[in-house]
Amino acid sequence: MIRTPLRPLARILEARQKGENPDAIERENKRIRHEQMRDSARLRAEGRLFVLGAFFFCAFAVVGARMGLLATTEPVEPRAHAPGAVISASRADIVDRNGNILATNFDTHALYAQPKHMVDPVAAAEGLVKVFPDLDEERLIKDFTGTRKFLWIKKKISPEQKQAVHDIGDPGLLFAPRDMRLYPNGSLAAHVLGGASYGKEGVHAAEVIGVAGVEKYFDDYLRDPANGNTPLQLSLDLTVQAAAERVLWGGMKLMNAKGATSVLMDVKTGEVVSVVSLPTFDPNDRPRPATEGDASDSPLFNRSVQGVYELGSVFKIFAAAQAIELGLVNADTMIDTKGPMKVGGFKIGEFRGKNYGTLSVADIIVKSSNRGTGRMALQIGIKRQQEFLKSLGFFEATPFEIVEAAGGKPLLPKRWTDLSSVTISYGHGLSTSPMHLAAGYAAIANGGYRVSPTLLKQEGPKLGPRVMSERAARDARTMLRKVVSKGTASFGEVPGYHVGGKTGTADKPKPRGGYYKDKTLATFASIFPAHDPKYVLIVTLDEPVETSGDKPRRTAGWTAVPVAAEMIRRIAPLLGVRPTVEPVKEPVITLTSSN
Structure with missing residues (x-):
């Protein structure tokens, strides 16, 4: 800012020459300067008042908006917050x-x-x-x-x-x-x-x-x-679960088994209505994981999904169903099951060295012939067998909604040879969980559609892609019914419920290779009612021994089958499955003359 002097020399000299008073010039300049200073101060004060007014306006606007918001919202109980990170403690039932x-x-x-x-x-x-x-x-x-x-x-x-x-x-x-x-x-x-x-x-x-x-x-x-x-x-039924656990625990003790598992599945939705693994534990006081020994000995081990086993002859029905599906055989096709039979330099034998001769496909399943099933597998071929088993879900872990299920991936042969194809057809050489087996049998029971095991309640059927024709599934169900009515699972008959199923007795593998001679895994895979299946039930016993006779018996027909039959007898009414009463034939009365 340039300040104008109060007594400018040029004007003073000019005023003196004219005889004017130089002091008047100074007074005039002072007046002008004071007016400029007053105007500047007024402008500065007006600016400050404007800023202060704007600040108060904004403050009142914010307070008013907040009051209006509080007046229009629902009242909420205040919560006290501790300093630090907020911890969410709520958890749904x-x-x-x-x-x-x-x-x-x-x-x-x-x-x-x-x-x-x-x-x-x-x-x-x-x-x-x-x-x-x-x-x-x-x-x-x-x-x-x-x-x-x-x-x-x-x-x-x-x-x-x-x-x-x-x-x-x-x-x-x-x-x-x-x-x-x-x-x-x-x-x-x-x-x-x-x-x-x-x-x-x-x-x-x-x-x-x-x-x-x-x-x-x-x-x-x-x-x-x-x-x-x-x-x-969840899809579980608490009442059915309680009954299944009670029966399976009693069966495990009665059959002197070290462990047991069962899976009950709806064949059209994949809902698991009951799943049991024994021994068990109390989740209110969950034990610590085992750090040594066999993992399957821990009560935390879930045998239904983590237990990956060779399940034995329960697999034979898949070979028969695929052979029928491909048009290679039908239920009445006769197949030579006589020995000797060698594949890849290995001899294929029958249980206890039996020789069944020539059997129909249905009788191969009823009598559980290894050679008959193996010969069907050779007709099917390696590639087609692989594709069929993969379509049933036997190549990957089940999508069952518990974290342990991801660890239950099937064990497949490193080289899938003709020998592998034969042994897999009767349940050896490929290890799967009971949950896999339940899903596979559900496809047979529901008419040929794949289902995924689930723990969530479903609304209506949840059928996946078709994996076999209705005809092949129907013939397979008929054969399963014959296994119970006149085959190796005769103890599985439950009056009124028309049970169908297949037994499987597999030698238990040793940790370092080979198999135990006196330890088995006994499985009974069943469907009921066989003429209109609604449920699949898998029962597996680990190292069972039935000791009521002169010699110990370890086969599924003597161990797993009676346990499954008792379970069906208990849970079928709870599931709303009405028994079918077969009409009794009236005796034929012949009238004769009294003469």
């Missing part, structure tokens, strides 16, 4: 197909200590050991009298234990609220549910996460608040 609770949440408390606030650490430690005998008193005293400022004592305590700790009366013993995952049915469906534990933990909340089974598979869904705590509904 799990229910069965009828809405019965399988897993839910339970409000409980955890116990922690702040030693610096304790009045009498030694007395507190002694009191805690009386309430929780598993605690180490010396360790507690060391922690309470040391430098620690915080320590967890128990992650879950009961209301009675909480009151007992209250009675100790030490202010350094404090409680943290917790949501505990509760399985009100105990060990029922334990391998399906899996179990839950705590993830992120804080004093005011703890995150409940799934560790196995559906709890882990659907962990994101169960923890997502956006689902509105909508329960996860």
Whole structure:
């Protein structure tokens, strides 16, 4: 800014020449300068007032908008937030197909200590050991009298234990609220549910996460608040599951087996209505995984999906069905089953060295002939056999919705030779799980359509691509019915339910190769009712021995079949399957003359 001098020399000299008063010039310049300064100050003050007015306007607008928003929204109860990361503790329930609770949440408390606030650490430690005998008193005293400022004592305590700790009366013993995952049915469906534990933990909340089974598979869904705590509904039927577990446990003990599993599947939807694996556990107190020994000996091992076995003669029906599908045979085609039969330099024999002679395809299944099934497999050929078994799902893990199912991938031969084709046709050389087998039999039972095993309740049939014709499936069902009515599964007959099925007894492999001579896996794969199948039931016993006779019997006909029959007898009425009463033929009465 250029300041104008109050007494400019040029004007002063000019004023003196004219005889004017030079002081008037100075006064005039002062007046002009003061007016300029006043105008500048006024403009500056007006700008400040404008900015201040705009600020107050915006502030009042924000307050007014917030008040209007609060006035138009629903009232919400305020929540207290602790500093740090927010821990989401909510978890949706799990229910069965009828809405019965399988897993839910339970409000409980955890116990922690702040030693610096304790009045009498030694007395507190002694009191805690009386309430929780598993605690180490010396360790507690060391922690309470040391430098620690915080320590967890128990992650879950009961209301009675909480009151007992209250009675100790030490202010350094404090409680943290917790949501505990509760399985009100105990060990029922334990391998399906899996179990839950705590993830992120804080004093005011703890995150409940799934560790196995559906709890882990659907962990994101169960923890997502956006689902509105909508329960996860499974296909299991709690009542049927309880009956199946009771019968299978009794059968396992009666047959002196080390383990057992069963799968009950709806043939048109793939819904697994019941799945049992024994021995079992209580998910409320889930045991630790085994670190040594055979994994299958652990109660955590799920035999229905993780148990990958050579299942034996239950596979023979697939070879017969495919041969009929390809037009190579029909149920009445006669096939020579006499020996000797060698494939790839190996002799193919029959059970206990039997020689059945020439049999029809139906009788090959009824009598369970290895040679007859093997000769059909040779007609089918390697490539077509592979394609058929792959279409039934025997080449990949089942899509069953528990995390353990992904580990149950079938074991296929490294080189698929003619010998492999023959042995696989009667259930050796290819290892699969009972869940795979249930899906394969469901395709036969439903008329030739593949289904995927599922744990989620379905609305209506969920049939996949066709894998065999209706004619081939119908003939296979007829043969399965004959196996029960006059074949190796005669103990599987349940009056009124027309059971059809196939037995399978496979020698158990040794860990380092070869097979045990006195250890078997006995399986009975059944459908019922055979004339209009609605369900598939697979029962497998691990190392069963039936000892009621003079000699121990290990075949499926003596072990797995009676257990499956008792299970069908118990669960069929629960499933709403009405028994069919066959009419009794009236005796023929011949009238004779009394003369």
